[in-house]
Amino acid sequence: MIDDRAASTAISYVLIISLALVLTTGLILGTESLIQNEREDSVRQQLEVVGQQLAGTVMTVDQFNGTEAPPEAAAVTRQFPGRVAGSQYRVGVIADDPDSGRYTLYLDAVDPDVNVTVPVQQVDAGLRPTRVNGGPLRVEYVDASQEVVIRDA
């Protein structure tokens, strides 16, 4: 004869259901935070690449002004992606020390709220403090104010 004195069907039922629920919820939550971390890493990596390329372009346009006569047209258009890992981002310029030509480019993405900074060293011209949305950008040299300007393309 089976001794079913200490087992109750209902409690076993509830226990198993709740255990399964807790396990599944834990799995989903853990995965979500893992996904979130991965996404942040991915966004940071892409922003760093974009930042380095933009900094390289800005310093090259600065060299366009290396002749004695000012250039009549000096612009480079770069096709940066409009979104990084699904999130929009903005590009801005901070002037650390305009007299010695030190500026900082900062890129911040909207969704995972990631912020990346890239230092830029200018030699000839200044860099205008602007804020533009990420995407195709046009870096040009404006002679009237002796500045390199980052604009939307």
Next chain:
Amino acid sequence: MAVVGLAGRERAQLLLAGAFVLAVALIGLTIVLTSSSYTTTLANQENGVVRGSDAVTVRKSLDHELTRQFEFVFRNYSAGNRRTPFETVVAQTGNETTTHYARRGRLVNVTMDASGAGFIEGARIKQSEDLNLDSPSNVPNWVVAEDVEVRNATLIIGDISDAIPTSSPSTATRMFFETPGAGGDWSLAFMEQSKDIDGDGSLETVWNISSISPSGKLRSCVREEVNSNYEAKLDLDAGTLNGDRCGALLALSPEGNRYDVRIVRGARTTAARYWLIVDKQPGSLGTLFAGPFTDAEPVLYGARVRYRYHSATVTYETNVDIAPQELS
């Protein structure tokens, strides 16, 4: 039998539902991870052509090569015959460069104004006999040229006056390179002093060339006395004194900036020859050079060429001034 816990049907179905949830979570994770593979594609698109540094490299190369050709033309063709050979070479180089880069989808060209207006006319101011440094005007404060670019300034000093003491910058001949308007003024001083330079205890007469920077810093080169047996040749562009490097002259580099050139107390250097090339024509220099030994003759200072570089991402057009430094 009653300890089966969950009813069999519900347990199996719960298991199935849990499996679906797990699978969906794994697939979602994968989708997010694969979006990061786009970064490598981004990084591979970067090279010098897209970034624009190729435009700067080609500009520097053309500047250097055309300067070399300008020097060659200047040295081997007589005055008045120098324009045509140089224009021809610029046109040929432009054609070749365009053809070369057209195959890669870039438009690169270097041209000069067809009418010859691209040449920068200048003047060579020279004194070919040993005279004072203030002739022809014989005034103690002589403005040689205003707002000019100077190249190849060379002075050969034959004698400094012994009659008046010239041992400090305030009493000696000074040659000023002043920035028009506000800005730094460089100057040279040609002094004669008594110093013991060979350590034998007796004072010799030595010659001290000093340069004074805009901030007042004095740099000197000391040499033996300048007299009729021993001239001193100063080359301001190369920074040499009789071929030896002189720190005072190296600090002063007149090329590339615009200056007013002025000589003060020129009478105290009694024998000097010099020449310098400026980028204004003789008629617009502001001093009347009546000669016969101090005059200004028209000469080609340099040329202005137009450099164009267009590619899918870069737009660059500028004028490049070809003005070699090493000529006389």
Next chain:
Amino acid sequence: MMGDRGQLFALEGVLAALVVLAGIAFALQATVLTPTTSGATAAPVDASSIDSVLTSTAENGDLRSAITDWDGSGFKDAEGEWYTGRYPTGAFGTALNQTLGPSVTANVVIYHRSSDSRKRTRLVYNGAPGDGAVRASTQVTLYDRDVCSPGPSPSSPSDYLCTSPERSDFYAADLDTSPDGHLYNVVEVEVVAWRS
């Protein structure tokens, strides 16, 4: 009571296991797309350092002497027409050697135009470039007097021009053979470097 549902329970269990396995299999085969496993190798040397070597040797004339050092059938001291396994003797080869170091292999190729086509002459050739190669190039303008040394006492500008046998000796064509044509050719020198 439930004895005849045993097969269905087993089937549902197996199905659940299959679904989970399918999810895991998809996840595993998709992870090979992530950057860390793409197999991309790091660049052996920054392209800008090769660029600066080319610019500096072009400005002081070492690059020009290296590419005009041709004795009719090959570059000077080369085994055959080009250098293999070592850099040219001379300032350009030394500069390239110092910048790249011993762990990097390089090819140096000269592109020049003849009257109708674009030709390629090798200065240093070490095989086809490997993975992760970087390249940089610069342009050099050759005049007649760079390619053909003028005589001992040139007296007029036309003494600096190339003569016909000297032109046919050189690997690049003289693009301007007119009596006053001092331009010889405009060439592009490209350096490709990869990790050996």
